[in-house]
Amino acid sequence: MGGTDDTSGGTNGGAGGGSEKQANAKLGSWFVRSGWSKGELARQVNRRARQIGATHVCTDTSRVRRWLDGEQPREPIPRILSELFSERFGAVVAIEELGLRTAHQPPATSGVDLPWAAPQTVEMISEFSRSDLMLGRRGFLGASLALSAGPALVEPMQRWLVPAPGGAPQGPLAAVPAARGSRPTRLSGPELDLLESTTVMFRQWDAQCGGGLRRKAVVGQLHEVTDLLQEPHPAPVAKRLFRVTAELAELAGWMSYDVGLQPTAQKYFVLALHAAKEAGDRPLGAYVLSNMSRQMIHVGRPDDALELIHLAQYGSRDSATATTQAMLHAMEARAYASLGQVNKCHRAVRMAEDAFSDSLPTEDPDWIRFFSEAELNAENAHSYRDLAYVAGRSPTYASLAAPVMNRAVELFAADSEHQRSYALNLVGMASVHLLKAEPEQASDLAGRAIDVAKKVRSERVNTRIRKTADAALRDYGTVAEVVSLRDRLRTELPDDAQAAARTAV
Template sequence: MNDGGQAGKCPNERLGSWFLRSGWSKGELARQVNRRARQCGAHHISTDTSRVRRWLDGEQPREPIPRILSELFSERFGCVVAVEDLGLRPARQSPAASGVDLPWAGPQTVALISDFTRSDLMLGRGGFLGASLTMSAGPALIEPLQRWLVPAPAGEAPAGAPSGAARRAPRLSGPELELLEQTTGMFRSWDAQCGGGLRRKAVVGQLHEVTELLQERHPEPVRRRLFRVTAELAELAGWMSYDIGMQPIAQKYFVLALHAAKEAGDRPLGSYVLSKMARQMIHLGRAEDALELIHLAQYGSREGSTPRTQAMLHALEARAYANMGQPGKCKRAVRMAEDTFADTGAHDGDPDWIRFFSEAELYAENAHSYRDLAYSAGRSPSYASLARPVMERAVELFGREAAETEGGGHQRSYALNLIGMASVHLLQREPEECAARAAQAIDVAGQLRSERVNNRLRRTAAGAVREFGRSGEVVHLSERLRTELPENEYARAAAG
């Protein structure tokens, strides 16, 4: 099958550079392209080594090959590798396909969420949905999102259904609305306990049902509450998708959640959605984009947000500065997070979505900031020493919660911080201690469905093997990982 255009006159040096650094052979890249094409329903694609050689020589392949190559190299390197970065021509895409630059209007938001969730439920992760999306980054991501703070034109009547399609719904009772809100909180607890892979489809289904309710006309207070539930569910669907490595789908849900939060008139919730988008950008190696998103969130939440929300944003700001290698600004943001958190009460006035940000989470964020600073500064021992006691405290608090809370509490956070502690031991050249903490994390990871946890474990173990491959404890850790958490076809996508 001819899947490309005419050969170019000059070799594609950009594609060649990424290919060389990947360590793949031409045959391996061809096999990965064919496998991804089958997953997205493009069964006509049949690539071989000669075709890969022609791409490297300058041939421009037809869609969906450029998009597939972008995904594969992004997953390989843990950062956004756009089609243009590979020296390939991107296909023209509609706003719905790019996932970011969407109209800021209630009816369109409802229609987009309804269509997207329907496709997600029908096609799932093995269908065309994921491959039809691309990640946005840089100005293409930041500039459209800045409009979430722009007020609607004066006199514009809010609407919750497409023009001409609305009809008055039976009045939703207070208990019915409360049940929807409680169900969202239940899903959030399940995610923290079990990871994103177990109940993601249930959240997407619930989100679709709520948007069906928004197709009807409701009194303004009911409409705003429904949009608030919609925003929370869309954020959670995005977070669960992120947790299992479905990055473009996660970003699309986050964007839709931000639109719904604007319709709800809930700026603190919108800021929370932006914080999740910032975490995703840090994960993808785009710390500068993450910082822009955090500052946008901080600006939007100046009024109405609680100290707990503000502390979370300061802590995340520190993570961005750490990954940018700016220790002074990182430490200042850490202090701001600590000082602001000191003003929090026992969840007084906090919405349910921010109550996860406990003392343990504060220690965890700050410890990871210091750990990231150590890596940014060339494995600095001084920053690793700063990270150690803070990470130990986070592990202690999460471990206590896991032992004392019915259902195990925030199991995923416990696992991630055990891995974080293992990485600090690795920085301090303590292979036995690293292996011991990672082994604890394997025990917890076995109860989760989180590729994010599994891949951080694999990455930490791989680092330990590279540096201390003769250590018996490290060898045993590597063997346990291969046996108990075998890598699947989505593992690389969730790396980081």
């Protein structure tokens, strides 16, 4: 099949053009280091395009060769290539680093350095959620975004703590957009209660079913709430609406992260932080920053993760509950572990445990109630496991991780409301057994994770299982249990490319 994706700009000369293309040395360098063949890269581009709904993309080896020769592909190809190489190398690989150009991005759907003011926050969330609902299915929204990192991310987030200019009141006491020619709408107390309880329900669904099942419903609810915010309300009502908006935007970001839409997730997190500031809710803002920190660890930017979590801790130091403080310390430990800073990691783990011992669940907002004893053990175990990897597969840290991870698995096994977390920690325990050179036990745990993964819709879970199975095959490919795990994955949890091949047959 030929290259029928119609994704190349054709701006580098052609028949009779008088100018010749120059090979894309930057893309070529990344491509060679990746170890991929042209066919494999083409297959991965097609698979990712299907995931984001860009069904018009159908590339092949000849198209990849033309990119390497200097042809500039059209969107969404540059964004897809950036994501694929970022995942391959465990760090953000920007489009520009690949020698590619991206299309002009409208202000509302690009970047994270946004104005910190109520009217603009409402407008940006409304426009972004509408774009997600209308265009995301066809892939154009995700293709218009890039993942920010380094100072370009951290410095704008630091303005979360900056007071409004001129001593003007912050949050909903500041100007709220005027109504658009309609009568003022005053929400009743029961209506506000219903909006808040709906957000709780969405959060429960996410924990039980993964981000892939209800993401669009959350985005739709977020858009409806921003419509309400464009009408005049008393300050207490506006404050509650901004808090609901922040929680929904955070949840939309989390669900996007769970299904692998990293730039979209980051944009929702940023908008959630803006809404939390307008609500005057520092602990909620700190929670949003903790998710941004987790995402930075995921994409191989632990230094950015540490700065974000320290910003969260500083901003909520006098207002966060003990449970929230414990969660922030646990995320701090994860960042230190990824950086290989052993003593600081141990200290953060101890502080997380100490803070959690002071938890009073009756004081906690709903969004932090997920952070149970099981979650505490899971985070700390992953910190020890990450230390083991950074230290060259250290058996010492693997042995530290094992009992803590095992406790997390035991607790999640008895918790029917957090099946995704159960699956993730089964995979985490499998990775610990691989570090301890125990492939049989690792395969058994990964197999149990497959059983749970089939009940939830989480690309994050599926990817973790596949990566663990790949590691087992690489190191213990002749072990019967590992071979059996590989076969189960192919039939019961295939990736998009495998599923498409089976369907074609």
